[in-house]
């Protein structure tokens with residue numbers, strides 16, 4: 001239809017558009033003017049009838065006059081701005097402060113560049129249905145394919161947004177930055193086929209590609225001591241770019257593809273020069289609290305199953321080998337005095353063995369090593385401990401008597417930790433966390449010192465840090481953990497929409513599939529203390545004082561927070577089969593009490609990770625204690641290949657591609673642990689047949705290479721330990737109660 005002067009007259013009868021002042025007293029007029037222009041724009045450019053346009057104008061004039069004249073005028077303006085005008089054409093009011101406060105793209109690049117991981121705050125309305133506790137990041141990343149014309153995103157676009165025309169600005173474009181609560185008011189979607197003037201003017205261009213991540217948590221870059229640390233790069237392509245979730249005028253270049261939340265990257269340590277995270281003034285838009293983790297999971301699955309090679313660099317398979325900063329505390333293993341075997345690639349059996357809880361013969365690490373590990377694992381993303389009094393503390397590290405305990409702070413790290421904390425925790429968090437620590441310290445002082453000492457030496461683990469790349473396969477699980485556990489805890493300010501932070505996690509599935517590795521990895525990523533409680537030890541060896549041990553462990557965890565408490569075989573403690581007289585009930589009651597307090601506490605930074613291979617034993621009423629329940633399956637072919645390659649890379653071997661494929665085939669149904677043990681048996685094959693006397697003098701280079709025959713010889717010792725029936729049971733349980741199908 002044609003624009004005629006009558007239209008202007010009509011509008012003038014409805015709005016006073018003469019005011020040009022911006023004083024608060026004229027805000028109503030200014031805003032009305034804005035609305036009028038906005039609607040004119042849409043009206044003049046769309047095929048709607050004059051009558052419809054008039055009705056709409058009238059309707060919104062009434063609606064907005066109510067808003068504008070209300071007591072919370074400013075807030076309401078902010079809340080509704082994008083959902084109406086944004087939907088129209090993306091234009092904003094000339095009112096500067098309104099623009100600053102609202103326009104999300106101003107802050108998105110900042111947030112993105114800070115996270116270096118492609119986290120977008122944009123959540124299209126299509127995703128607002130998911131649940132609290134589910135990751136907005138997932139939603140954002142999975143819904144991004146509305147830019148379906150892009151090479152990387154197209155595969156998901158068709159499945160997830162098939163209803164949306166590609167290469168077009170749809171209503172979801174402008175609304176996509178809104179938290180669901182912003183769109184509570186029904187707004188007519190008057191699609192504008194025209195790009196925003198800001199776009200046209202080039203004011204909303206995607207930011208330049210962010211600098212390559214420099215704070216990626218890995219620690220062997222360039223270290224000559226860790227030549228075999230990482231998996232072959234093929235499985236873990238590097239992160240190429242992150243970008244905002246829009247692209248004016250057409251499909252974004254692939255480098256700007258919205259790629260969702262990438263691997264959590266350590267928050268920049270305070271020591272990094274030029275770090276300006278705290279300095280930007282934009283408040284990130286609260287991501288949408290999601291309902292329905294299932295939909296998330298399905299999206300994630302679709303994402304992963306539809307050729308994620310193109311995109312995984314910015315998602316689950318973030319390559320930690322890239323661009324490591326020597327200044328990041330995660331990479332500070334430069335001291336050659338720590339042997340390779342202690343560097344912790346997750347495949348180090350000695351390290352594994354040394355981490356068994358309650359093992360009295362465990363050799364504690366030397367104090368030097370302890371300090372190194374605490375430096376590495378303890379300062380990755382957030383400080384392992386902090387407090388107000390420098391030098392007021394003893395360290396709860398292994399072997400230190402309780403009498404030395406005053407506070408969990410390692411004195412020389414205190415200041416740095418506090419600075420870290422100011423980056424990772426914001427606002428009141430800092431105060432509350434510190435006060436929570438002090439409270440825990442007081443309690444600990446009144447506890448049985450022998451018990452505390454036992455806990456700090458046996459349960460508080462001094463194990464090498466674990467990187468995501470140490471864990472073969474499990475891409476979806478790793479992505480879910482990063483998005484739904486790590487990020488919300490690391491950046492609570494960005495996840496304020498979540499009613500509760502996910503603080504407890506149940507990893508269920510067959511044994512030996514890497515659940516402990518995952519828990520250790522989480523601790524490493526958090527820079528958290530890692531505490532490992534073995535339920536079987538608690539209910540056997542420590543039954544008499546098991547409840548006190550649990551209590552003391554959580555107390556120490558609070559003192560050492562951030563901390564990850566890992567409880568293996570938790571079904572033994574929570575089983576529905578326990579008789580009323582069973583002494584295990586005391587342990588169960590104590591554990592539930594501790595879980596309750598962790599779940600309800602806003603100040604504690606303690607994550608509880610439990611594992612079980614009998615999830616069905618956990619009574620229904622207790623399932624709720626686990627905010628997330630993730631099935632950790634047997635490794636698939638690719639993961640088995642990675643495990644074998646990784647383990648063999650520490651030896652001289654000779655296997656053709658065909659033989660390797662055969663090994664992968666023959667290990668079908670094996671757990672990761674089975675595969676690891678098979679390799680360990682096979683690699684000693686060349687030693688067989690060498691006379692004992694010669695063994696002491698033989699040089700490694702004189703040994704024959706490990707061959708397929710060595711594997712063949714030991715295969716008979718290994719059988720898949722798990723039946724198809726059990727696997728089906730896990731799948732069923734996962735379907736009913738799991739969070740990641």
Ligand SMILES: Nc1ncnc2c1ncn2[C@@H]1O[C@H](COP(=O)(O)OP(=O)(O)OP(=O)(O)O)[C@@H](O)[C@H]1O
Pocket residue numbers: 346347348352470471472473474510511512513514515516517518568611635639643671672673674676
């Ligand atoms: N996905 C994996 N990637 C690499 N190694 C793995 C993986 N899964 C298992 N392993 C190997 O198996 C060993 C045991 O793994 P882990 O202890 O984490 O399993 P788990 O599920 O906790 O088993 P359990 O419950 O029996 O203790 C690891 O040290 C590692 O060598």
